[in-house]
Amino acid sequence: MKVIFGNLLGLKAGQIKRLENLSRRRVLPQAIVSHELCRNLCALSAETGRQIGLLIDRSGKIAQVLVGEVDRILIPDLREYRLAPDRLRGLRFVHTHLTDTPLTQDDLTDLALLRLDLMAVVTMTTAGLPALIHWAHILPGASESTPYRIMDPIPPFRPEIDCIGLIQALEAELSRKKADTTGQSGSERALLVSVFTGPRKDAIDSLDELKELAHTANISIIDTVLQQRKKANPRFLMGSGKLDELSIMALHRGATLIIFDQELNPSQIRSIADRTEIKVIDRTQLILDIFAQRAQSREGKLQVELAQLKYILPRLVTKDTAMSRLTGGIGGRGPGETRLEINRRRARDRIRGLEHAVATVQKNRRQQRSRRSKKGLPIISIIGYTNAGKSTLLNQLTQSRVLAENKLFATLDPSSRRLRFPRDIEVIITDTVGFIRDLPKELMAAFKATLEELKNADLLMHVIDISNPRHPDQIRSVETILTELNLCDIPTIRVLNKMDQVEPETCDHLIRRLNGIAVSALNRSTLKPLSEKMEVAVAPLYGINR
Ligand SMILES: Nc1nc2c(ncn2[C@@H]2O[C@H](COP(=O)(O)OP(=O)(O)OP(=O)(O)O)[C@@H](O)[C@H]2O)c(=O)[nH]1
Ligand SMILES: [Mg+2]
Structure with missing residues (x-):
């Protein structure tokens, strides 16, 4: 030796x-x-x-x-x-x-x-x-x-x-x-890290969103670290000296996880995890993990597992290395039931199996849908950034009880309700998974079928949380995703939600600037102008003109 x-x-x-x-x-x-x-x-x-x-x-x-x-x-x-x-x-x-x-x-x-x-x-x-x-x-x-x-x-x-x-x-x-x-429930304790090259304000906003994501995933946040650089370090994203400081901080504060706000390529994840000897994930993996925690339906679970495996596959080190620190999930939650000890070959087999299963489930759903559309009811789809209040709005409009909560991605599985307007107009109204900035492309791909159903909508209601200071960026992100999904041609109403949380003058200003209708989805009495506008929008489909 x-x-x-x-x-x-x-x-x-x-x-x-x-x-x-x-x-x-x-x-x-x-x-x-x-x-x-x-x-x-x-x-x-x-x-x-x-x-x-x-x-x-x-x-x-x-x-x-x-x-x-x-x-x-x-x-x-x-x-x-x-x-x-x-x-x-x-x-x-x-x-x-x-x-x-x-x-x-x-x-x-x-x-x-x-x-x-x-x-x-x-x-x-x-x-x-x-x-x-x-x-x-x-x-x-x-x-x-x-x-x-x-x-x-x-x-x-x-x-x-x-x-x-x-x-x-x-x-x-x-x-x-x-x-x-x-001690407490053995949950993960994370250091959140952002290494940015653009404006500081954007980095801080983005880090705020990362905090909400971490909170949603039940991760406690020990601290946040921001590093500005002229250029990202190709190996570690941040400088190696700063990374060493970060490792020391992680060890001494008892962190079990480091979460980077920037997407890490496979070799960066490996270099950083090796150097810090602690589990490292990026924002995309965190989002995938939240989806894994929250998926309810069989289709949702299959789609998420598929997305996770596709993300992890290139990050597996060599042909037969077991996933250890790189295992997708936090807190040992990996893709579906199969986590840990997965190697590349098994991951590939599993991906093929999942693709097949997803296709089957989707075929069944297409059949159901065509049955429904034969009934010929117009479809109104509620879309918007995650946590904007989409499910709350659906509940309030149709007096139903879809899960709504102050966490990101409360809704993963689309749900539909009937809504009857005066004059005998009836529509189907659907709630969908929330959008997010830089929606991981693996998730986009996995949820493509779900998202493509939006193409059948006759009207989109874009719910915007105007009480969130990041709403301008959120609108932009949603509109970018709509463009990518080829949905920009569908008539859209902008619903400015949570008006109870903003000053009336600000609200008036936003109504004019964003050309939207302000509501508070929590308060039924504020919804009248919106339902009138919805009714006007769908009336022509019934051959009714006002
Ligand atoms: N103050 C206030 N809070 C609201 C309003 N509408 C919704 N909320 C709250 O916002 C949070 C998110 O609401 P959801 O309806 O779950 O939002 P969502 O858009 O369906 O979110 P995801 O399904 O996670 O994408 C919940 O805590 C709601 O109670 C509103 O008009 N005013
Ligand atoms: Mg929801």
Whole structure:
């Protein structure tokens, strides 16, 4: 097994031999390092002009010997060593500094980021002898700016500090912190991250929506992080330094998940998850997950599972890798029942099966619909951004009880009701899944059939939540989706909902500017002008003219 890492170029054979010998030493459990090892490390450092370090495991065995440069030393990939939220890495790192500089910021970052048991620096005298051992340990539950504690230096001839006892106490504390934070219903705790290149205001608005999405998915939000960049980093989206800060923050605040507001391509998801060692998802996956939680009908469930698998497939690492951190769902909820342990081949088979099943269900529904349309009733479809109040409006107009709640995507499965106007005009009115900005294309594809039913509508009612400050963007998103679905030619009424939440002057202004009808779907008495307008719009279909 390889034990020496780093740049060995220019070292003499005898020096390499001595490095190898170091790896065979042992350290007593209570000591950070032994006095003898300190002397050897310093002597070799002085001779070679390089920092030399040891990764020592809990039994006192030297796991790796590292050779650095004059002023720095790199710790190699430690992924093969275990890591759990309430555990440390099981390795401490002791290395030399050629001068008397104590722990540097890099040392402390390594300590926190790699979750080392301890980090120690042996400083040297000009004669190449050990001067002092400076050391620090992680501080469980501390704020992310100083997630460690620097201890008083100790003399190299007395390196005993009850090392193992201390490490065990730290892990006990980490366990306790973890129990505190995951106590409530074991729900996920997320850091929300946005890396933006455009205007800050847009990024903040979008992040606000991401918060609502997270809330809808029952995820608690620990914190949000915004980073502005001239250009997104192709590998990690954000800068690698910032990503390291983010990992430290995630570990110390007990986050179980990082959610990016921007769509991550397959290789970015992998690089970020590898580097942070925590589950990473993007906005699209979050939306897919909400759909998975909420789908009720068989058709809805099939469509969502299909969309999730299509999104995840390119994100599976290699041919037969089991999905672990990349598993679509949050909190272990993956696509349908089949989550986890899916490999590419199985994913592809499953996709084919699902496509077939969806097609069958849709054929049945088409038949039902043609039966219904034979009855010849005009169809009015309620559409709009998610949470605009579409279901509430349907309920109020038809006195029914479709689920309406203050969460995004309360409605996934379309539902239809009859509505009778005076003068014997009767229509079918349908409620649909809400739209959202950048509706994931996998979802668009999966819900295509549902959305295409909108083509049969004789009238669309575009419900707009005018109390939401983001409503101008929401209108734009909805209209873009309507264009993509080729629905722009259908007559549309803009329904300005939640008028109870805005000032009357603002409302009047919006009525004129958006050419809409204001209502409060919660309050039946406000709906009269709207139903009149609806009636006027469908009357010609009955050959009635006012
Ligand atoms: N204040 C106020 N709240 C309203 C009004 N209409 C709807 N709401 C609330 O807005 C929230 C969303 O309403 P829904 O009817 O579920 O919205 P939706 O458009 O069907 O949403 P999705 O199905 O999730 O896309 C609920 O909490 C409603 O009570 C209104 O006129 N005024
Ligand atoms: Mg709804």
